Amino acid sequence: MDMKSVESKWQAKWEKNKQNVFNKKNADKKWYVLEMFSYPSAANLHVGHWYNYGPTDSYARFKKMQGYEVFQPMGFDSFGLPAENYAIKTGVHPQDSTEKNIATMERQLRNMGAMFDWSAEIITSHEDYYKWTQWLFLQLYKKGLAYRKEALVNWCPSCETVLANEQVIDNKCERCSSQVLRKDMTQWFFKITDYAEELLDDLDTIDWPEKTKLMQKNWIGKSTGCEINFECETGDTITVFTTRPDTVFGVNYIVIAPEHPLVEKLKEAHPEKAEEIEAYVLYAASANDIDRLSTGREKTGVFSGAYATHPLTGKQVPVYLADYVLYSYGTGAVMAVAAHDERDFEFAKKYNLPITQVIQKQGGETVLPFTEDGILVNSGSFDGLFGDEARDAIALHLSKIGKGCKKVNYRLRDWSVSRQRYWGAPIPVVHCEKCGVVPVPEKDLPVKLPYDVEFRPTGKSPLAGHEGFMNCTCPKCGANAKRDPDTLDTFVCSSWYYLRYPESNNEKQAFSKEIADKMLPVDVYVGGSEHACMHLLYARFITKALRDMGYISFSEPFKRLVHQGIILGPDGNRMSKSRGNVVSPDKYVGEYGSDIFRLYLMFGFSYTEGGPWNDDGIKSIAKFVDRVERLVRKSTELPANKAELGKAEKELDYVKNYAVKNITRDVEMFSFNTSLARLMEYVNALQKYDNEVAEKNGAFYKACVEDLIRMLAPFAPHLSEELWEIVGKKTSVFEEDYPVCNEAALVKAETEYAVQVNSKIKTKMMIAEGLSDEEVIELVKANSDVAPLLEGKSIKKAIVVKGRLVNLIVG
């Protein structure tokens, strides 16, 4: 069969019949299947796209044949850094390259033959989409969930530009190799931390991979502890957060992060140290968080010259700056208990600070640093208390004397959404000298991204240099004002797109409550696990925020989540141009067509695992397809005669129903390789029983072949349509129901049991269904292979696993 022409024939028919367009009349039977949309890169569709979209489309088609009204949209996450970098390098405008890439990818995606509803397409860099991204920003602002604060960015002093983490290699700028610095800048943030607790709790309500939920849980990083106040000699209060208030009597020193605001005051208080402190702050600015938190890294720090007063003992403890404390976590200051914390211990050793043991191991020798729970010693009236009891007592005491309180802390940080870049959605606020920050009125959206912008680095955000864009009037007072020169993080665009799809053409609003509540949550969301902590958390946050603003009624955007694996290069490494191991799907699609390539992707890999590319099996899929075609064509030549169903028919029926049952279960689990294995078994059976059955019972055989086509349809959509036509049908096979297992066909009189003696397999036996355990044991004991092994021995225990195995323990 010429797959190319078959594929274009059916794609054209589907298009003409609007077969893949969601039918709103059937919305009560909706099934929203969503694949993470892609970034439009310059290259053709990647194996990864095919691997994500092909099998998921088979899942979607399967649900359609189960009677669901499937909504499977597609779009492009088209703002972002790569287009801008490409523009800086080549001079091609990001909009031009992006549009070109989208056109190519769209064409290729159409050729895949997936049932994407293209009428719902969205492109995040188009005005009609980013207008609503800006609207979303304004809603968050109104609700107090968007605010400005200073935050650190990677700054290349030579390029005079902010660098993405990706552009920083070994602390050097990837373009010019200058040392990268961390610089403070005023940026917009979304207050995702307000939702930390709910984001954590609601993980229990969604059907997501456990590992993903665990990663989010750890990312949110809830810890219960205590804030404790130390009075600094400068007159300021240093508040520390600790999960171990039980160790408070062992505090040897205080450490503040080099970015802590108190640093300035400390320099004033101890001018003799100012130079040293400044040098250290500069040094700390050159390291990233990962390095700073690494326990394997040599600890560094500097004494500020100042002391703080211990709230319980009144002792003076030195205040240090050290970069192993992050300003972004907790209060940016810790109480260091060298005896009971590994990093503090290491630091104290290095700087010859005292180490005071205040916890003793229960029953056993205490080796420092001892970080487990233990019995308090050297802790005044708290001596003898243990673990939680000690923590509670000390926290209570601290709050009584006004020196501290219990506190829940999260590792999660607020979401920084400002980007000093061109290719993104402009932030819809105006800065007025008189009125300050003024949001752009909704009726004035979109704040259009101008085309004629100098996007090469100049030391400022690219938009800052565009006067036509920057100069505006204050919506409040009418005076001259300036727009915000920054654009939004692309994660903002992708944090709400699932809401837009069902109403991509709605010009009046981002989405309507009525339709959103009907169409969402997404029933199955499919995408890579690399998004576990960021995109997937942002989307959950935005959903909750919109719910609280009354725009929607549900709390979670994605009811179920599936991660596809990653297809690696043939060498087992991640595909990359620099490694030269990129596999192009074009070659295979050109040679075999979309159906065969998709079948191979489903059959050759475990969907959620992925693995190194290898095309050994692709030919065999082509052979399989040929076999199916021959079998179908041959069946059309048979007379439709009927005869009584014999043993052969029953066996064939068994294999068919077994396949149907397993495929139905496995597709639901995205286990496509085993689904196809069962389908192959059925094809093998059809072929094996071919002559015997077909000749005397043509009607039966034809019905079996029709079921085969129905069963194959979600996996090889074009081929199945063609075969359906070959057997004389005038309608689309996707209007058919997926076959349902007839359980009666699977009932067998006897089952094979594995027989073990002392847990070793000795023989196998066919045993009738419905016997009691005792009857089964008697049959096994009487078996000619088993009986000699039991001679002169007694049975100490007998285990019967119904329908599977018998194990006799003898001695």
Place this chain on the structure above:
RNA sequence: GCCGAAGUGGUGGAAUGGCAGACGCGACGGACUCAAAAUCCGUUGUUGGUGACAACGUGUGGGUUCAAGUCCCACCUUCGGCACCA
């Protein structure tokens, strides 16, 4: 470093704590053919044995269990993420 995974024949991969290797690829043998291709039928974890069969076998080392690829502990290797790649 921290968080999260993965490791099974020559190979891709199957196995609700219950017969390890389903279904394929490859290899080997056979049928068809002048021959080849295609197709069809067998065999195929390793070792020993003519054989029935036996022993061993799921990254490494321990453990729990009548029974462990699966559960627990420790370790090794590889992969994903670590907040401005998306």
